[in-house]
Amino acid sequence: MEAEPLKDFSLEAYLSLEQESGIKYEYHDGTVVAMAGGTIEHGLISGNIFGELKLGLRGHQKPCRAINGEVKLHIASFNKYLYPDAMAICGPLQRAPQHQDAIINPTIIVEVLSASTERYDRGDKFFFYRQIPTLKAYILIDQYSPSIETYNRIGDLWQITRTTGLDKSLAIEALNLEIPLSAVYEGVEWE
Known part of the structure; x- marks a missing residue:
């Protein structure tokens, strides 16, 4: 319900x-x-992607940091506060003027798809996210099979790439980072 x-x-x-x-x-x-509340798979995947982002950004040539799903994102143009499953921010951390515990300048946003949120994550939520000027990539992770879609901003357009299979790696161009899907899905068991 x-x-x-x-x-x-x-x-x-x-x-x-x-x-x-x-x-x-x-x-x-x-x-x-x-x-x-999320499923066990959702929790494992969002924890894994956050951990991989954090490790991958350590020692990065430009100052980037990973943020988990506990931090709010403010989208001023729509007066929204949302909780993405993970984010990465490159450069100085910018906080929302009205609420200092919310950020406004993610470089990438990650959402783990579920049956109840997939339509929203792909539709309206992606529309809201696209209004963020600093956003360079939006990553959607399927929790039911090893498949990840990455939307990369190229000028005013968004290019989609699908990566499927545990033997593949997720390329995050905006961060100059590759993450094996086997690491993203570590511990996940499908029936």
Whole structure:
């Protein structure tokens, strides 16, 4: 069952709700939606990709850092606060002026797809993310089979690349980084 959205919330009320409840919520210009719990596979994959990003960016030629799914992303043009599964930021970390615990300048965003969020992640959420000027790549990881789609920004266009199979590697051009799919899916068991 999906949670009922809470409507007519001010930003202050939203931030207070999160702080008091300890529950993560997305904020959509006045509407607040509780974040659903994920599957074991989702948790493994998002932890693995964060770990691989963190390791891969250590000692990187330009200062980049990995951020896990606990950090909010603010998209000012839509007055949204979202929680991507992982992000990487290159250059100085920029915080949202209204809320210092949210960032505004990801270089890449990663989402692990689930049956309940796939349409949103591919559709409206990707539309919102595309409005972020610093975003160079959007990565969608399938949790049901070893398959990853990468959308790379080239000027005003987005080029898609699909990488499939545990013997392949995910190339993240924006970070000059390659990650084996076997590492992304480590510990995941499919029926």
